Amino acid sequence: MKLDDTDREILRMLQADARTPFSEIARRIDMSSATVHDRVGRMEEAGVIEGYHATVDPKAVGYGVRALVGLRVEQGREEDALGRLREIEGVRAIHLTTGEWDVILRVVAEDTDSLRELMFEGIADMDGFSRSQTMIVLGTDYEADGPPI
Amino acid sequence: MKLDDTDREILRMLQADARTPFSEIARRIDMSSATVHDRVGRMEEAGVIEGYHATVDPKAVGYGVRALVGLRVEQGREEDALGRLREIEGVRAIHLTTGEWDVILRVVAEDTDSLRELMFEGIADMDGFSRSQTMIVLGTDYEADGPPI
DNA sequence: GTTGAAAAAATATTGAG
DNA sequence: CTCAATATTTTTTCAAC
Numbered sequence: 001m002k003l004d005d006t007d008r009e010i011l012r013m014l015q016a017d018a019r020t021p022f023s024e025i026a027r028r029i030d031m032s033s034a035t036v037h038d039r040v041g042r043m044e045e046a047g048v049i050e051g052y053h054a055t056v057d058p059k060a061v062g063y064g065v066r067a068l069v070g071l072r073v074e075q076g077r078e079e080d081a082l083g084r085l086r087e088i089e090g091v092r093a094i095h096l097t098t099g100e101w102d103v104i105l106r107v108v109a110e111d112t113d114s115l116r117e118l119m120f121e122g123i124a125d126m127d128g129f130s131r132s133q134t135m136i137v138l139g140t141d142y143e144a145d146g147p148p149i
Numbered sequence: 150m151k152l153d154d155t156d157r158e159i160l161r162m163l164q165a166d167a168r169t170p171f172s173e174i175a176r177r178i179d180m181s182s183a184t185v186h187d188r189v190g191r192m193e194e195a196g197v198i199e200g201y202h203a204t205v206d207p208k209a210v211g212y213g214v215r216a217l218v219g220l221r222v223e224q225g226r227e228e229d230a231l232g233r234l235r236e237i238e239g240v241r242a243i244h245l246t247t248g249e250w251d252v253i254l255r256v257v258a259e260d261t262d263s264l265r266e267l268m269f270e271g272i273a274d275m276d277g278f279s280r281s282q283t284m285i286v287l288g289t290d291y292e293a294d295g296p297p298i
Numbered sequence: 299g300t301t302g303a304a305a306a307a308a309t310a311t312t313g314a315g
Numbered sequence: 316c317t318c319a320a321t322a323t324t325t326t327t328t329c330a331a332c
Contacts, residue, residue: 001209003209003210008210011203011205011210014202014203014205015202015203015204015205016202017200017201017202018167018168018201018202018203019167019201021324021325021326022325022326022327023324023325023326031300031301032300032301032302033325033326033327034300034301034302034303034327034328034329035299035300035301037326037327037328038299038300039299046209047206047209048205048206048209048210049203049204049205049206050204050205050206051166051203051204051294052166052167052168052201052202052203052204053163053164053165053166053167053201053202053204053294053295054160054163054164054167054198054200054201054295055164055198055199055200055201055202055295056160056163056164056197056198056199056295056296056298057196057197057198057199058295058296060150060152060195060196060197061152061157061160061197061296061297061298063296063297066244068217068244068246068253082290082291085290085291086290086291089297090297091291092292092293092295092296092297093289093291093292093293094289094290094291094292095215095217095286095288095289095290096286096287096288096289096290097217097284097285097286097287098283098284098285098287099282099283099284099285100282100284101284103290104217104284108296108297133248133249134247134248135246135247135248135249135250135253136246136247136248137244137245137246138245138246138247139244139245140242140243140244140245141231141234141235141243141244141245141252142231142234142235142240142242142243143241143242143243144241144242145200145202146202146203146204146205146207146241147205147207147210147212147241147257148210148212148238148239148241148257149205149210170307170308170309171308171309172307172308172309180317180318181317181318181319182308182309183309183310183311183312183317183318183319183320184316184317184318186309186310186311187316187317188316190310
């Protein structure tokens with residue numbers, strides 16, 4: 001789908017705040033809210049807008065620790081290994097990467113104890129991985145909600 | 150703020166779809182929508198709900214490449230170095246971590262050429278960093294929208 | 299594609315238990 | 316904290332340009 005500048009402006013506003021009323025968006029881009037409605041619908045349809053999500057503070061729901069976990073996967077075990085990772089609740093993202101690691105996970109855990117459990121009873125111990133490294137996130141200096149628009 | 154199971158259910162629904170009508174949430178948890186409204190308001194107030202965001206497909210807005218970038222920061226240059234990273238549009242997250250790297254960035258770029266530019270004219274070349282490694286994301290096998298609730 | 303206006307639906311507010 | 320009822324606002328639809 002081809003996006004024009006108006007579409008991008010709408011995306012930018014909805015990315016910043018998914019609850020911005022169409023009427024407010026319409027006012028800012030000087031068009032009718034029916035047009036905004038129409039464009040948003042088409043962008044949803046086309047998959048440009050993948051969804052709308054509330055951002056929840058992980059600490060508030062009991063997850064105090066974030067980490068990135070680098071993994072080396074043994075040859076030929078990829079599918080099986082990834083499938084099992086996906087079943088683990090604390091595993092929030094599974095990226096296949098170039099460089100030092102085959103896979104990098106983004107994980108959350110309640111505390112360092114439960115992270116240790118996740119790693120040493122959950123992941124590092126799994127068949128199919130030959131090496132792992134846990135990089136605990138001490139803090140996040142900056143985090144944007146999506147791509148620049 | 151202390152959350153009960155009802156709050157968590159509401160959070161789960163809004164995390165999955167921020168546009169779920171309060172009336173629909175109310176129906177599912179068997180309460181009035183005024184109650185849902187009230188609880189959501191309090192969770193927003195308390196910062197449990199940090200915001201509502203449309204998830205935009207990066208490819209659709211021209212960002213075909215994602216990468217994780219590990220950086221080593223020279224002693225005493227932390228603040229300055231991080232400040233400059235924050236100014237770079239393609240840098241979407243800046244995590245301070247334990248382990249092999251002091252900082253891990255999540256970056257997006259239009260293509261591999263522009264990623265190279267970002268790295269070799271933007272970041273690797275910056276004062277304050279002694280070492281870097283770029284891990285290009287070949288694919289994302291799984292990605293959740295927030296913490297498990 | 300866009301519009302204004304009407305209809306439908308949702309959210310915000312109020313007052314009381 | 317929860318509710319029902321009401322007021323307000325937003326979303327959605329649609330005939331027309």
